Amino acid sequence: MPRPKQGPRLASSPAHERLMLANMSTSLFMHGRITTTLQKAKCLRPVAERLITFAKRGDLHSRRRVMRVIRNKSIVHLLFTQIAEQMEQREGGYTRIVRIPARHGDNAPQAVIELVTEPVSAKQATVKEAEAATKVAAKDEAAEVADATEAAIVEGAADDAVNEAVDANETDTDVADADKAAVDLEKDAKSADEAADQAEEDADEAEDAESADTKAEK
Structure with a gap:
């Protein structure tokens, strides 16, 4: 055995x-x-x-x-x-x-x-209660940190979205201003061409009138 x-x-x-x-x-x-x-x-x-x-x-x-x-x-x-x-x-x-x-x-x-x-002595009971309170506080702190982190992430995402929207709006505004400026420049160029043509016609008419006066004097 x-x-x-x-x-x-x-x-x-x-x-x-x-x-x-x-x-x-x-x-x-x-x-x-x-x-x-x-x-x-x-x-x-x-x-x-x-x-x-x-x-x-x-x-x-x-x-x-x-x-x-x-x-x-x-x-x-x-x-x-x-x-x-x-x-x-x-x-x-x-x-x-x-x-x-x-x-x-x-x-x-x-x-x-x-x-x-x-029953456990008062000193040991106090130590146990303190340890339990510490564990609960640690859990609560961890939960608060997690909530704060999540809130920061959400807030950061919201700020990024706002910034992107502002940039998009600013870009759209710039594009609209540029388009408007181009239209204005085109109008100004067209007016200048019309004024040049009118000036040239006036000059031709003046030259023809002067030639007619010279012939009449002869």
Whole structure:
């Protein structure tokens, strides 16, 4: 038979040991404390605290994991509703082992393993509240930064649109002014041509009149 790595086995087989620890965990959650040998208490402690950790999560998967060990549904309900609520402020150390005098007869070392139901100290509670407030403030600040960034992006896009519209309007105005100036120049050029033609006609008429006067004198 293979030897366990963590000290001697508590029962004749691993399956027997698992059932023994499951029964002891059920008794611990039912009564809040049990008296056993020191070695059994040390082996029970990590099992019980792991079950409490599952209970603090509170989801369906965790409940099914606990039901694999504890088959009593009323104890599971007690663990998830009352014990998990009592351990909510704790990050660990859900159980306490207190040594008591040795057992009569075989002189085996005994101990009492119990749930730590005392509230967290005021200092630790203040630290937890401060950490929670810091996390909430960080989330709010991140949300505000995101909103401000989005607003800046929207505002920048609006400014770009306005600038493009102004540029377009200015361009259209310039084009209209240029067209108007071209029309005016064309009109001025046409008037100048008409004036030149009229001046040339006047000069021809004057020359013809002068020639006629010269012939009459002869």
